[in-house]
Amino acid sequence: MLDARTVLTVGDLELDVELAVGDGEVVALLGPNGAGKTTVVRALAGLAPLEAGHVRVDDRTLDDPSRGTFVPPEARPVAVVFQDHLLFPRMSVLENVAFGLRSRGVRRHEARDAARAWLDRVGLADRTSDRPAQLSGGQAQRVALARALVTEPRLLLLDEPLAALDATTRLQVRSELRRHLDGLSGARLLVTHDPVDALVLADRLVVLERGRVTQSGTPAEVAARPASRFVADLVGLNLLHGAAAGEHLVRLPAGGELVVAEPPPAGPLALAIRPQAVALHRTAPEGSPRNAWQATVVEVEGSGDRVRVTLGGSVPLTAEITAASAAALGVVPGERGWATVKAVDVDVYPS
Amino acid sequence: MLDARTVLTVGDLELDVELAVGDGEVVALLGPNGAGKTTVVRALAGLAPLEAGHVRVDDRTLDDPSRGTFVPPEARPVAVVFQDHLLFPRMSVLENVAFGLRSRGVRRHEARDAARAWLDRVGLADRTSDRPAQLSGGQAQRVALARALVTEPRLLLLDEPLAALDATTRLQVRSELRRHLDGLSGARLLVTHDPVDALVLADRLVVLERGRVTQSGTPAEVAARPASRFVADLVGLNLLHGAAAGEHLVRLPAGGELVVAEPPPAGPLALAIRPQAVALHRTAPEGSPRNAWQATVVEVEGSGDRVRVTLGGSVPLTAEITAASAAALGVVPGERGWATVKAVDVDVYPS
Amino acid sequence: ALPALTGACGGGEAGDADELVVLAAASLTDAFGELGEVFEDQRGVAVTFSFGGSSSLREQILEGSPADVFASASPGPMADLVEAGAVGDPVTFATNRLQIVVPAGNPGGVRDLGDLARDELLVGRCAPEVPCGEVARRVLEEAGVDAAPDTEEPDVRALLVKVAEGELDAGLVYVTDVRSAGDRVEGIDLDEAGATTDYQMAVVAGSARSGLASEFVSLVRSRRGQQVLQSYGFSEP
Amino acid sequence: MNPSAPPPRREVRHRAPLVLVAPALLALGFLLLPLVGLLQRAPWSDLGPLLGEPIVTDALRLSVLSATAATVLSLAVGVPLAWLLARVPFRGRSVVRALVLLPMVLPPVVGGAALLFALGRRGLVGEPLHEATGFLLPYSTWGVVAANAFVAMPFLVVTVESGLRGADRRLEDAAATLGAGRWTVLRRVTLPGALPAVLAGAALCWARALGEFGATVTFAGNLQGRTQTLPLAVYLALESDREAAIALSLVLVAASLAVLIPLRDRWMR
């Protein structure tokens, strides 16, 4: 169980993050580059001493300036997967993975067996005798992962542990990791930029921006009601801001208006709209959708059999349609057309 | 324009890759970890001399063992973004980015202005005087990107240049990059694990596996007809293998059979099925779908408002359904139910 | 504090007309320093000394480093040079007597050569290869004392330091060395004959100023010169 | 590294383990105890007047100058040599690498003699040089510099070479792909990275040169104001006045401290 408030300054970033991770819980720490995620990890591991606040694991205080307590990294029950791997270049892959157990006093051959088992799990059984310099980026990252996981710590800190993995390996390692995490009793913190990683692996998300926590909750909550552009982009939702302008009406800064299902609360509002809920038409549509407006195609991004269309104009949105209908409609940047959204598809909440 | 055949051995990987990248073309090099992507990049840059084959840029031969030609890296018109950044630790961020121009003889202040401009583009205008050690992972990667792009080379090699970027920055940098690449006249090679990056940025995909090219073509072609599990996973398609077993019938190794629209060609077949085309039902369904079978839910992965359901059994597939219907059907690992696929949704081609 | 060092003072490049370059054994530092001043007063010619071990001086001359006079602490190096035709006829201008040197207060209670054979004492002398060692060997043989030394110093200086520090109870060195070591050591005269070595000097062949050079030699051999030398403990040949 | 970055508010003291501290202190004691002994014996009263003596000031000036000159020289040619040994594979490299150490192995007097054989008036190179230009190294301050450089350069070369080997080759690769030639790479990437080694090498070289005695006296002679360095003065002082000798050594020590402390302080962080 982790209970921490990390207050420290690196460069001109003033970090102040409260974190609580229960036993067996996996918390994903998300945030823009430079938000302070790695710094939090370093602080929890004891590599960056706190200026204020505290770090407690299983009610043991590891760092607390006010009380002058500081437990050095080597004495903490933690393990870290570093963003840049930091494998030991002069050791073989096997020695790297066995290192944690060895330096915690496990006998050589036991440590090596455990290490081998883990290297096998991450699909590197055949690279045990190589040096890190002989590994590819993704292989190195998997070794780093194995090196941390093999020590079964009370607090596991994973800093973008899957960033360098290819699609297939990622699927395998991710479910491998998930299975392992489910098995662990300690607290786990996962730093990632990949929403899928977060959604698949984490029980709870904590969003860090400019050194502060801006949102936290279950994946569903966060995904449904993003509090910031960052989260919206992350989960691929459209996020608009506006204010109530009538019983069922919300006015946007850009000038556009949207009809919504329930009467909107007063004050500044956030509107979340799934790209799939935005339909496109060549001509002004008739029928059910309560919101319809003319829009200009700004950008078209294809992925697989779906196409994401970025729309400009009074209601800046991204629509997601099938490649087929995109072709049918002839959607190309610069084109003008009509966009519609059902009132029920506009999710309104205070921001 | 790049025309290369890189033949070399690293460790026990024997690499033999033919690559042709036209002027103004962007080719994405995809492949599993350890496939040899970075090695290809190193070979093209002159950091790993060829054992056979050749490297030609704009009809100038840079490496050709048979002719004993070898142009050292510093004399090649290339620029590289390295997978692990490799920023110069003793230089400021600005000096890092200006380095390429400086060592190509550009005057100091010009070089610095150009560098500043690029740092601005990647959103790091305020970090010019920092040392690399003071940057976050994503910031470092953006500096590396700027450092390479500022020296408009004839051959640009990008090795996973966006892997460490957060969602928002990624969108910005990606379109920034795309705009820049469109502007360049040289040949560009992009190594990535992110299908979206590939689809958005690349004109053509080359898939590398175990040191050999296994598939290449436009994103659409590759995405539609994956030649390997890797590509299938990459674009999120189901890929099955089987053989014709009747006029409209294909038998799968696992024993299952699928009805297909057109008469299948003879010989080994590949079947691609979009996860969205797979429907799930509690009870045996009546009606149009020609393929219906009982399946067991193996794994359920939620992302956003969609859920990917991995099915076991005689026809191992992944189905993608809305979170709503997933809830309605009560899809959980271990459950048994019915799956259906329309014959027309099964894309058959020789493998 | 430094009579010796305040002596010579360098002029222009070695080889100037108004400068005499004298290579001399280190043990002559003080005496020659004084004589150098005298010479300058008399002849108005600057004398530049280069003091060092006789053997490194020999190397310099053999390798043609410009010099006018060479003064050796022993016949050996001089002989090499004569053989090589690098110097003119050498003359013996002084001798140096061997003395037993003991730390101030003579903790070992040493009285004569015989005591050097006492096992409980730490005794040092010069190595047989160097003049003072060669003489010491001779003397001890004649006196019939077989004193296995605890150390055979290649260099009087090293021996003196040890005695002065009380690291040795007794040693055999030259009178001049005992004097220079000041009051931290005491010297005990030997009555044995032949406890002496010859100091030789010669004009270097091809000296640009052989005239001046031989004048310096004769100054050293003059009454005045001998007085100065004796004031530092040397004896007449 | 970056002045704008504030130091961590809180310096956390890790306790240093005894298994390391104990031997370290032992080493320190062993190296410093003799100096203490020296200080004990020092004639503090004479120290003041002594420093006034022209012969001392001459010798001190000459020592510092020649040691510095030798170090600069060594840097100028020794660093390239180190680079050659560290980066350019050629046949017999390991032999050359060992040969570079030899000047350290030779007894100083022999070293000096060897220098005479090479650069003396009758020397391999010295003779033609002398006949052509009339220039003569022995007895000249340049001779002292040469002797110092000969004895001290190996320390620089070996230390810098090890530093270059320690450096990260991948950074050099990166620099090359950015169009930097090997010279630029060395100057802007490798050396800055190996700075600690270069400084250590320079310090070793300088200190060794400052203390050089045997080779100098044999090769360059012992002429006050021209070739008489402080160690030579000490050697002569030992003849006549051992107090003065100790005092002079302390001057030497003080001089070196005066140079080394600020230097390494400035750079070694």
Add this chain to the structure above:
Amino acid sequence: MNPSAPPPRREVRHRAPLVLVAPALLALGFLLLPLVGLLQRAPWSDLGPLLGEPIVTDALRLSVLSATAATVLSLAVGVPLAWLLARVPFRGRSVVRALVLLPMVLPPVVGGAALLFALGRRGLVGEPLHEATGFLLPYSTWGVVAANAFVAMPFLVVTVESGLRGADRRLEDAAATLGAGRWTVLRRVTLPGALPAVLAGAALCWARALGEFGATVTFAGNLQGRTQTLPLAVYLALESDREAAIALSLVLVAASLAVLIPLRDRWMR
């Protein structure tokens, strides 16, 4: 690094730039020319019989032994000291760092005298030691080792320290998070990384000790088979028979090459 990994089939020669090669060759010439001179003057005929003489074999054996012992000693205590200077911040560290260099600056004879002041029969530590145990360093082979270590250890310490500074601290952090104490970190992560520096330091230390002369003679004296090292023998030979002296120096040179070439060959890649 990894035996299983085959070397690149094709060694591509980058041309080394003249701006680097020229000075490098200059340095090499300067360092090796004197040796050539030495070889020229060498009495090859006497060399054979000379090597038979017990006085030579004794001296050679003693030299190699004591130099090696001094190096081992220096490694044992010098590496921890280097670590202390490189990693543990304490007040006056920069002073200590400079003090460590002093034994190099002292003229050998003075250094030897200083050792006597400290470890001699009447020395600060020597006297109590002698009275308690009757053990006496001077005139014993251990005295030679002590003198060698005193003069040579600084080279090791400084070189290793620079190596440790060059090492990547983040790797040490990573090791710490894996539960490794500072001793383990040093042993398994830092030192292996700084291996080139350690080897260079050891080589410098050994070579310097092998050539040590002044301090040894002053502190330990000179007695065949017990304290007479090869440099002492050379010095003495120089007095009587310079041919022999040169020959002996060559023996010294050969011995050091015989040790250094294979050693650095083995490790320095």
